[in-house]
Amino acid sequence: MMVEIIDKIALNKYTSKMVLRAPDIAASAKAGQFVIIRIDEKGERIPLTIAGCDIDRGTIDIIYQKVGFTTYKLDYKNKGQSILNVVGPLGRPSELDGYKNVVIVVGGSGCAIAYPQAKALSENHAKISVICGFRSKDFIILEKELKSISDSFEMVTDDGSSGNKGLVTDVLQNKIKDGTADLVIAVGPLPMMKAVCEITKNFRVKTIVSMNTIMIDGTGMCGGCRLTVGGETKFACLDGPDFDGHKVDFDEAILRSKDSSNSKPFCGKDCNLFKGGLK
Ligand SMILES: Cc1cc2nc3c(=O)[nH]c(=O)nc-3n(C[C@H](O)[C@H](O)[C@H](O)COP(=O)(O)OP(=O)(O)OC[C@H]3O[C@@H](n4cnc5c(N)ncnc54)[C@H](O)[C@@H]3O)c2cc1C
Numbered sequence: 001m002m003v004e005i006i007d008k009i010a011l012n013k014y015t016s017k018m019v020l021r022a023p024d025i026a027a028s029a030k031a032g033q034f035v036i037i038r039i040d041e042k043g044e045r046i047p048l049t050i051a052g053c054d055i056d057r058g059t060i061d062i063i064y065q066k067v068g069f070t071t072y073k074l075d076y077k078n079k080g081q082s083i084l085n086v087v088g089p090l091g092r093p094s095e096l097d098g099y100k101n102v103v104i105v106v107g108g109s110g111c112a113i114a115y116p117q118a119k120a121l122s123e124n125h126a127k128i129s130v131i132c133g134f135r136s137k138d139f140i141i142l143e144k145e146l147k148s149i150s151d152s153f154e155m156v157t158d159d160g161s162s163g164n165k166g167l168v169t170d171v172l173q174n175k176i177k178d179g180t181a182d183l184v185i186a187v188g189p190l191p192m193m194k195a196v197c198e199i200t201k202n203f204r205v206k207t208i209v210s211m212n213t214i215m216i217d218g219t220g221m222c223g224g225c226r227l228t229v230g231g232e233t234k235f236a237c238l239d240g241p242d243f244d245g246h247k248v249d250f251d252e253a254i255l256r257s258k259d260s261s262n263s264k265p266f267c268g269k270d271c272n273l274f275k276g277g278l279k
Pocket residue numbers: 034044045046047048049050063064065066067068069070071072109112113211212213214215216241257260261264265266267
């Protein structure tokens with residue numbers, strides 16, 4: 001069944017939010033879950049986090065950064081148009097109950113994934129510290145939203161164009177050294193999550209990571225999202241996407257993600273795939 005785009009809002013030059021009519025998904029979605037969308041019959045399936053939902057309106061929000069063919073193609077769609085299908089909610093909800101003092105470390109479009117988790121923690125009355133890292137000020141999203149639900153908020157950018165110049169890991173150590181944090185959540189590029197886990201392991205703070213592996217069917221059938229956690233094979237779509245970061249084999253995951261990105265060219269608006277003009 002076609003899924004109507006109720007609204008589309010550009011969050012910055014590279015990232016947009018879409019509100020989709022999906023009442024069944026809105027009624028049952030929990031923080032940490034995602035959908036797999038397909039734009040049309042010829043379209044690839046891509047996973048996107050359920051960034052918000054409105055049960056009364058029967059809508060869900062997705063926030064996507066335009067990084068390649070399908071996300072650019074999605075961005076050609078506008079309010080009032082439809083996409084072919086949206087499957088979900090998929091994945092296990094994040095386990096966030098009982099934590100009192102949580103540090104959320106996010107990089108780039110990882111904010112779209114971390115925001116619903118931060119909201120759920122805030123509803124559970126946890127104290128939340130957010131450390132956000134972006135390439136530059138042009139990539140910032142959800143700053144106001146994350147600030148409004150966090151007790152402390154720090155921004156770093158690679159070029160210093162907003163907040164301090166530096167990496168999220170530069171700030172993290174100071175945040176957890178007093179020993180009061182009972183959970184760290186890390187969402188972003190694999191090398192960033194690996195670096196966060198190396199720090200939190202030293203401080204013995206439990207760390208949840210969101211594994212953004214390649215996903216195709218989202219049902220455990222294709223094996224695309226396979227990863228090793230605590231020496232066991234897991235599927236990010238069924239067993240995750242959240243995992244205990246101290247048990248994830250990041251080196252293997254990084255290697256697998258390189259294999260898959262080598263087989264796909266970066267595909268911006270100048271790419272040949274777009275030259276025929278996407279509708
Ligand atoms: C559980 C989960 C939730 C996600 N939530 C969000 C989100 O809320 N917002 C957001 O901007 N991005 C999210 N992503 C990443 C998003 O799925 C990819 O950016 C998207 O698939 C890129 O597709 P593309 O065709 O535009 O780019 P491509 O040119 O095909 O790929 C660009 C990069 O995107 C990744 N990617 C490509 N295809 C897939 C795929 N089928 N599954 C997973 N990753 C892929 C790869 O790292 C690849 O190198 C999520 C990924 C996962 C696994």
